[in-house]
Every structure is written in C-alpha cells, then in structure tokens.
Amino acid sequence: MIVASPKPMEEIIDTVKDCKKLLILGCNECVTVCEAGGKKEVGVLASALRMYFAKQGRQIQIDERTLERQCDHEYLEEIRDIADTYDAILSLACGVGVQFTAEKYLATVVLPGVNTCFLGATEERGLWTERCQACGACVLAKTGGICPVSRCAKRVLNGPCGGSTNGKCEISKEVDCAWQLIVDRLTALGKMDEYEQIAPLKDWSTDRAGGPRKVVKEDVQS
Amino acid sequence: MRLEYPANIKVIRAPCTGKIDVIHLLRAIEKGADGAYVVGCMEGECLYNNGNFRAKKRVLQAQKVLDSVGMGGQRVQMYNLSSAEGPKFAAFAREMTEKIRELGPNPMKLAKKGEAA
Known part of the structure; x- marks a missing residue:
C-alpha cells in the first residue's frame, strides 16, 4: 500500500489560514491503514483546526468527509455537488488522491494534509516499512x-x-x-x-x- | 464510604479505557469542557491486558494535538487506580480540578461567548 504520514500541524494551519469554509477529505484506503488520512484522522484534524481558529477568534466552517477512494472517478464524484462550495479541500489522501481531486474540481483549491512516503507494508501497528519503488x-x-x-x-x-x-x-x-x-x-x-x-x-x-x-x-x- | 469529590466533574462510563480514543478527548475540549481525564485500572491489571496502556498513549497523543493548536495539552490527563480505591478516585478528582483551575477556563468557551455576542 501507499504509506503516508501527517503533515505537521503548523504547516497545515499555514496552508488553510485564509479559508472561510474548508472540507477535510479523507480516504478509506491506504492512508486509513497507515493511520494518516482515514475517517479517524479527519475527525482529529478537524477538531484540532476548529479549536485553533476559534481560539484565534476566527469563524471557519470546517466539514468532514471520507471517500472510499480518492483515486477513482466514481468515488470522487460523490462530492460533485459540494466541492465548489468550499474555499479549499484539504485532502488527507496520498499524492495521487490530492492530484486526482484537484484535476476533477478545477475551481477549488486542493491542499495536501499528509506527506506521501513510500510503498510499504505494516510490520506491526504503528510501524510501516518500504518494500517497493515501483x-x-x-x-x-x-x-x-x-x-x-x-x-x-x-x-x-x-x-x-x-x-x-x-x-x-x-x-x-x-x-x-x-x-x-x-x-x-x-x-x-x-x-x-x-x-x-x-x-x-x-x-x-x-x-x-x-x-x-x-x-x-x-x-x-x- | 460517602466520599465527596468536586461537583463540577461529570463521570462518563466506558467499558474499558482502551475504548477511549483521541477524538473523544478532543471533542470534550472542543465542546467546552475545561479538562478531561481518563481513569483506568492499574497498569498491568487490565482485564483486556493492555486497554489502559492504549488509553495512556491516546491521552499523550491528545495532549500533543492540543498543544499543537495552543489549547494546552495538560487539559487532558490519565490516572490509574483499582476499583476498590474510592478515596483515591476522590483525590484524583480534586487534583484534576485544581490543575484545571490553574490552567484557567477553556478558550473555546470564550470563543463561543464571542460568537454569541
């Protein structure tokens, strides 16, 4: 699978700081298994960002959604009706998902929330190691x-x-x-x-x- | 035993502290709780072997997340006791209450008041 790790919070805050309405978009595949961008991680990041901006006195609407995959047309189509209502989509998918989302929704800024690292295996929970360079x-x-x-x-x-x-x-x-x-x-x-x-x-x-x-x-x- | 502990504490039961996730702790703070703490069994005495160790790691992770957004990671804590230690439960409740009073109110409450005004 594709292994990713979350970007540092400061970097994420810096990329989304000008948004008024943000969608955090997770992916149910590889990034869920490597615990970087699945539904759980979407929830944690959304909660953290809500708290950060509320503390700054900023009112930002932060919504959460997790698709089955972000690297397939049929699943990405599920946000067709809502994608352009957001200032930005913060994708927690691998680089493939971020790019495919950006290609599909040209009018919306799509930002990466994780660093895509390598093709690897789960050696044990919390430890992923590289196995393939494709x-x-x-x-x-x-x-x-x-x-x-x-x-x-x-x-x-x-x-x-x-x-x-x-x-x-x-x-x-x-x-x-x-x-x-x-x-x-x-x-x-x-x-x-x-x-x-x-x-x-x-x-x-x-x-x-x-x-x-x-x-x-x-x-x-x- | 009729022990008293601060009335500001709301107890939420969980089948095992291993069931508690990072998001549960964050949501408590996001919704305005001044603090949230997990009280698990003694280390090494979990019925499910490592539920309380899992909770410990998740509390640490929640602390890191809260610190990273300036909310104060110390608002979430973990304590351990056996179910026969009522006086300790009350002591932890007092200790946590004092700790949170030192930290002051949750900034989310102030933010929400600002929104309402």
Missing part, C-alpha cells in the same frame, strides 16, 4: 522475493557491496543489508545457483527515468 520491471523472481531496488540503499543488482557488515548496511546499523537477506533466503531455498548468475544491466526506462508512466489494459477498457 520500478516497473520486477526482479523479485531472481532475488528470493527480497527487493534490492527498494531495500538496498545503492539499488545494487549484484550485491552485496563492500558496505555490508554483519548483515547490516553501511548507512545505518539499524538497516538490514538487502543482499545479505537475499543470500540468506536463497540459501534457505537451496537456490544459491541463481545468486551466482550475474544480473544484466537493468532497463530503467520503466522507472521514473522514462518520465511519467502509464499502464494500459485494452481488454478491460470500454
């Missing part, structure tokens, strides 16, 4: 299911590098060396023969190097 050409079949692109600081495809010590990366003793994990896993699977095969140069044109990407699936298009 490079567009998955190498997991060759690396024991552990991604060197997202989990190796250097994105080394034939590792480990000289910075690997006791299974940890040279950038931090807290960070596992992805290639150590790969070697351990391939050993456990009895597939170290695959490790000996040199990975060819990776085609990075499917990554961001090729500019904004798109996926087309013609058989499901209408």
